[in-house]
Amino acid sequence: MNVTASTLSLTVADVDASRDFLCTHLGYRQAMAADGFASLTRDDAAAGIVLLRRGTEVLPPEQRDRQATGLILALTVTGIEAEERRLREAGAPITMPLREEPWGERLFQLTDPNGVVFQLVEWAAGDSSPTD
Secondary structure, eight states: OOOOOOEEEEEESOHHHHHHHHHHHSOOEEEEEETTEEEEEOSSSSOEEEEEETTOTTSOGGGTTOOOOSOEEEEEOSOHHHHHHHHHHTTOOEEEEEEEOTTSEEEEEEEOTTSOEEEEEEEOTTOOOTTO
């Protein structure tokens, strides 16, 4: 198998609210949209995001009423202090302030209007991401 791209599909109550949050605060842009659907992308290595309205008939019946919960979408970034400052000044809902873990991970979290948690992460100098 050769993976050529990654996309995360999230089922949410309000597609427009999550789309606006991601485009305004995290640099995504809308690639495609229809009623109850939005496909978002970035020009860097971040995964694409598809937003589907809860209850939409394109989902199998057993998935239609599920909603994204318990998920943390982590984006590894550079310049995390500047990003937190920018987002605070923009009024973004930072729900966990910037902190550093003992293993060298520096992170903070934002939560979108549908309750989806986004975590921005930067690894301290000399440390590497667990995927390296």
